[in-house]
Amino acid sequence: MNERKRNVMEAAHALFVEKGYAATSIQDILDQSGISKGTFYNYFPSKNELLMSIFEKINLETDQRRAHVIAGRPVHDKEAFIQQVKVKMEVSKENNLFALFQGVFISEDEELKKFIKQHHISELRWMQRRVIEVYGMRVYPYSIDLAVMMHGMIHHTVHFVMAIEADVNVDQVIGYAMRRVDAAIEEIIHTNDALLDPHVLEKWQPEEERARERKKSRVLQEIGAMQREADERSNELLVFLQDEMREETPRRLVMETVAGTISNNETLMLRIKEFFS
Amino acid sequence: MNERKRNVMEAAHALFVEKGYAATSIQDILDQSGISKGTFYNYFPSKNELLMSIFEKINLETDQRRAHVIAGRPVHDKEAFIQQVKVKMEVSKENNLFALFQGVFISEDEELKKFIKQHHISELRWMQRRVIEVYGMRVYPYSIDLAVMMHGMIHHTVHFVMAIEADVNVDQVIGYAMRRVDAAIEEIIHTNDALLDPHVLEKWQPEEERARERKKSRVLQEIGAMQREADERSNELLVFLQDEMREETPRRLVMETVAGTISNNETLMLRIKEFFS
């Protein structure tokens, strides 16, 4: 991306955080970043599109920070999960997202609304996946309920705490919510109390992303199957492949090279190639 | 209120529900209600003030419907509580408040923001009070946590269910949340796990309202004390006074007359007079 364009985005971002979206006029952004109107509309089709670009940048940063947190730790590490949730709240706070996200809804811009909705859904999807990873497959039938419940509790409480300026920090809120979920899980499983179908989010995901996740899960499944009958050396390599697979952008060459040295690797190689195709 | 003015409010309300706040221009409202701009600004100082008037009307209706639900039932009646919560969600749905409330935040209008915040706080205050009434004083130290948790869970889930168009109704969501709260209460009390100070909301309430609630609670306390040593006739009258006290606008004359016929009524009469003073 253009240096100049990034500059405009940063200036706009700062203004949005400081004054809010609606209160920031395009002229403000022009003054702040020292470009002309023509250039602005050369970079961004509209003010809304600019906002979306900023959101995307923030979301990317969130994903990276989350990936960094989990790196080298097992997926069921609860502490890692807590820290990942915290990342989201920190980013939201830093960027004044509570106000910004809200702000979008009035705009009545269909594109923007859809964008936010999609983001919300993918966040819940993430949480659902992580809940299953942390608590195991036995929570699967209740995973979307737990994800929505947790997301609702944390966001709502943090929002509330900020509004009334209570002397409580994000860690405490997340800790509280985690303890509630921990206890609720036993009770929910015991009474088999499910509200929503855990597949309900799938049809709201973009087809492309779904396909990618399907392929990814096939690779991981194959790795899991191989681990059961692998010697020590192969196992270490398989664990590496597993970790690499969970990175933001798994490196194709590295994976194929490593996979190539494992015996009986035909299916695995096929799955990897499928994934990168 | 002026017939014509009510008409304008209704037209605007319908348009806001249908198209959203921002997407409804004042011109739309003028066309719909057949008045001129001058008249509009004679009735309402601004578009925001009009929105606030509509909110106020909706909130009043909510309060009334809630009062109607509880009428003649004991405060600890859990089913009544559930129905009252449902009232709120129904009203929100009917009036598209999820979108409308969101819409307010971008407006960057300080007055409007404060108004919504105040409403949110008073809703939580209501929920806190009701939680204590339903579950008893033993949940008092955790009452604001429970209120925020419940509010967050229900609103978030309903919002989510609507967004993804899941086949789940409000009753199911509220039922689910209630079961979670029921179980959480035992666990929270057992582990003495509190997050927020139950007094935290008080300083955000308008002083006037706080005083009124204090006085009201004194009357109800006195009624409760008297009930313990009352004969059957007095008890029936006390129950009536209790119900009347919980109405939107308790009738002074009726209450004083009834209270006057109960023996040892000096303190009660004093509290009633204080309340109406």
Place this chain on the structure above:
DNA sequence: TACCTGTTAGAACAACAGTACAAAAATTGA
């Protein structure tokens, strides 16, 4: 009728997002 008062209609205004376009500047490529 003449006067006053509050209501009404609609033109006028200012701020805004976005468009159009010609001139100037910067970049590219031979």
Place this chain on the structure above:
DNA sequence: TCAATTTTTGTACTGTTGTTCTAACAGGTA
């Protein structure tokens, strides 16, 4: 180096918005 191309700029313009201004109007009173 220099011409071709792309990017940037400045400015004027459009159309819409919420809000204000002002003059006409209606209805009651002296």
